[in-house]
Amino acid sequence: MSPVEETLKRIQAHKGVIGTVVINAEGIPIRTTLDNSTSVQYAGLLHQLTMKARSTVRDIDPQNDLTFLRIRSKKHEIMVAPVYENITIYSPCKQMC
Amino acid sequence: GCSGRGRASSVQSTRYGLPRQPAAASQAAAVRSGKGGGLHLFGSDSCSVFSMPPPQVNTERVEVESRGVNHVEGGWPKDINPQEVEQTIRFRKKVEKDENYINTVMHLGALMEHCVKQNNAINIYEEYFGEEEMAELAGEDRSAPFLGEGEKWGCSPSGLCFFTHPFLAENPNKPELVLKPSSPLVCLEYNPKDSHVLVGGCYNGQLAYWDTRKGGLPVEVSTVEVSHRDPVYGAVWLQSKTGTECFSASTDGQVLWWDIRKLSEPTETLVLDITRKGLRENALGAVTLEFEPTMPTKFMVGTEQGIVIACNRKAKTPSEKITSTYSGHHGPIYALSRNPFYPKVFLTVGDWTMFERETKREKILEARHREMRLKERARSEGQGTEVEERPVESPQEVLDRARRDFFEVIEAELQRRVRAETHRPRGEVPGTGGTGGDSLPWRRGRGSASASQLQNHAGEEAAAKGEESQLPRDEEEEEDAKVSALQLRVAFPPPPCWGCCSSCGEAPGRARGVSACVGGGSRVPDPTPAPSAGAVAETGPVARTETLALVTDGPLPS
Numbered sequence: 001m002s003p004v005e006e007t008l009k010r011i012q013a014h015k016g017v018i019g020t021v022v023i024n025a026e027g028i029p030i031r032t033t034l035d036n037s038t039s040v041q042y043a044g045l046l047h048q049l050t051m052k053a054r055s056t057v058r059d060i061d062p063q064n065d066l067t068f069l070r071i072r073s074k075k076h077e078i079m080v081a082p083v084y085e086n087i088t089i090y091s092p093c094k095q096m097c
Numbered sequence: 098g099c100s101g102r103g104r105a106s107s108v109q110s111t112r113y114g115l116p117r118q119p120a121a122a123s124q125a126a127a128v129r130s131g132k133g134g135g136l137h138l139f140g141s142d143s144c145s146v147f148s149m150p151p152p153q154v155n156t157e158r159v160e161v162e163s164r165g166v167n168h169v170e171g172g173w174p175k176d177i178n179p180q181e182v183e184q185t186i187r188f189r190k191k192v193e194k195d196e197n198y199i200n201t202v203m204h205l206g207a208l209m210e211h212c213v214k215q216n217n218a219i220n221i222y223e224e225y226f227g228e229e230e231m232a233e234l235a236g237e238d239r240s241a242p243f244l245g246e247g248e249k250w251g252c253s254p255s256g257l258c259f260f261t262h263p264f265l266a267e268n269p270n271k272p273e274l275v276l277k278p279s280s281p282l283v284c285l286e287y288n289p290k291d292s293h294v295l296v297g298g299c300y301n302g303q304l305a306y307w308d309t310r311k312g313g314l315p316v317e318v319s320t321v322e323v324s325h326r327d328p329v330y331g332a333v334w335l336q337s338k339t340g341t342e343c344f345s346a347s348t349d350g351q352v353l354w355w356d357i358r359k360l361s362e363p364t365e366t367l368v369l370d371i372t373r374k375g376l377r378e379n380a381l382g383a384v385t386l387e388f389e390p391t392m393p394t395k396f397m398v399g400t401e402q403g404i405v406i407a408c409n410r411k412a413k414t415p416s417e418k419i420t421s422t423y424s425g426h427h428g429p430i431y432a433l434s435r436n437p438f439y440p441k442v443f444l445t446v447g448d449w450t451m452f453e454r455e456t457k458r459e460k461i462l463e464a465r466h467r468e469m470r471l472k473e474r475a476r477s478e479g480q481g482t483e484v485e486e487r488p489v490e491s492p493q494e495v496l497d498r499a500r501r502d503f504f505e506v507i508e509a510e511l512q513r514r515v516r517a518e519t520h521r522p523r524g525e526v527p528g529t530g531g532t533g534g535d536s537l538p539w540r541r542g543r544g545s546a547s548a549s550q551l552q553n554h555a556g557e558e559a560a561a562k563g564e565e566s567q568l569p570r571d572e573e574e575e576e577d578a579k580v581s582a583l584q585l586r587v588a589f590p591p592p593p594c595w596g597c598c599s600s601c602g603e604a605p606g607r608a609r610g611v612s613a614c615v616g617g618g619s620r621v622p623d624p625t626p627a628p629s630a631g632a633v634a635e636t637g638p639v640a641r642t643e644t645l646a647l648v649t650d651g652p653l654p655s
Contacts, residue, residue, distance in 0.1 A: 007206035014213045026172030030192050079212050081205040
């Protein structure tokens with residue numbers, strides 16, 4: 001198995017992780033464990049939010065940069081690890097109680 | 098042509114060229130241009146055809162329209178049709194082969210995994226303290242009353258107050274003097290030679306000494322660098338010719354000797370390392386300190402690991418300074434005290450048990466109190482039984498009584514769950530300090546503490562009397578006990594009832610101090626047989642009617 005697959009499998013295997021989506025810069029889900037429409041929806045919505053968050057951080061301090069984004073909601077938590085060259089990984093994950 | 102530039106449009110139109118086609122982008126909005134303006138010679142409508150051809154006269158119009166787009170699927174390169182599964186799969190596979198992709202995913206995967214594990218470890222947003230109210234901060238937890246010579250006594254919460262003897266002074270509610278240390282005091286001792294001088298150990302490890310004639314601020318404070326690194330839990334005066342020597346111990350494992358005239362550095366140090374190597378890392382934290390003036394070179398330290406260390410100050414090498422250790426407690430030793438009459442015997446209290454020991458032998462008496470919290474026990478000054486009419490007693494009874502008289506357990510679990518400590522007074526009146534910061538002087542009821550006393554109080558506890566495991570005592574000690582039993586007079590009220598305090602050794606009639614009688618029901622059957630006849634004593638009036646409740650969860654063993 002390629003290391004990429006192993007990594008993704010490992011993340012997915014953790015307790016509470018609902019799904020994992022790897023998205024490239026154009027918004028195409030490259031690898032996803034969710035269904036296509038959900039992945040595409042996440043891709044489109046989260047990309048903009050991540051960009052906004054990143055620009056916020058950098059506006060406040062130009063030396064700074066966004067490393068991770070967590071969106072906690074009542075039901076879930078979405079965790080976004082952005083990379084500004086090409087890929088981001090979005091991982092919707094259930095909130096632990 | 099100046100107008101029209103303000104409009105945001107993604108399409109530029111040159112003056113003479115046709116507007117460019119808007120690119121098919123995955124943007125959310127598609128725009129078309131259209132706008133009126135510019136120099137209209139003939140009308141505002143670009144569609145109107147007039148004499149002049151539009152390119153020559155009119156500016157290009159840009160028509161703008163805002164539209165939303167439902168982004169169903171986007172981003173695919175031009176040649177790939179999103180609907181076709183094969184094409185998309187092929188594209189994806191191609192992307193996955195990219196090395197950059199692989200590296201990035203590995204990196205992000207690690208990052209993501211870290212956060213997922215964080216989530217799994219603990220829910221940091223849980224409502225942890227929603228139901229509890231904020232507890233009020235009571236001052237320093239332990240307030241330690243110490244009696245000095247004469248009438249005054251002081252107790253130290255985070256600051257320090259002095260109270261005068263309530264029976265002698267007019268106003269017991271107002272402190273006579275407030276001492277202000279730089280850091281909260283943990284322990285405090287009067288100088289036995291000079292009743293105006295006190296030394297106190299601070300929470301930050303320093304030692305400070307006061308002269309009450311000079312006011313509330315310390316006369317001198319030891320320097321921080323050479324002081325302890327943990328709160329100073331024990332500070333005791335030494336017998337010396339100058340009357341200015343004291344020593345202190347703390348949980349950082351050191352015992353330091355000081356001359357209070359020069360608190361800038363200790364005169365001597367000792368590291369409580371029982372492997373006798375003097376290593377600080379191995380040192381045990383000292384919690385209590387015991388020193389008997391009759392044996393000026395030996396002292397004992399009770400540690401928070403449950404071990405009592407007996408030390409000899411005058412040993413030649415540091416490794417010989419620690420003469421012996423006694424273990425047996427499972428928790429910190431809260432109190433340690435020698436029997437003033439039998440200096441070889443000492444008592445340790447900790448973790449719900451209490452041991453009485455010989456310095457050479459182990460546990461003579463072991464009393465187990467399961468859920469009692471013993472804070473301090475004091476030893477009575479007087480011991481033995483009262484003068485009896487009945488001359489003959491069985492040795493066992495004498496033994497029991499004498500043994501009982503050797504110690505008292507002062508339990509302070511007042512009804513309001515105030516934790517208190519009492520200290521055996523060198524003076525006359527023992528005091529109890531509570532966690533609430535209040536302190537209570539006790540007046541002793543007149544009465545003798547014969548063994549029968551234990552049963553006389555209705556339902557009282559003979560708490561410390563678990564005399565199950567008793568090792569036989571020396572012949573010699575037994576003899577002594579008998580002798581002293583007949584000779585001395587008893588002075589104090591029965592023990593382990595709560596808050597009994599030792600007497601001052603005077604005749605019962607003049608004894609002052611208190612016994613707080615436990616009104617609560619006894620759950621421990623008193624193990625000792627009551628000596629019959631003759632051992633009747635009056636229960637004198639108790640000055641304070643506070644009843645201390647015995648807070649136990651389980652029955653105490655007999």
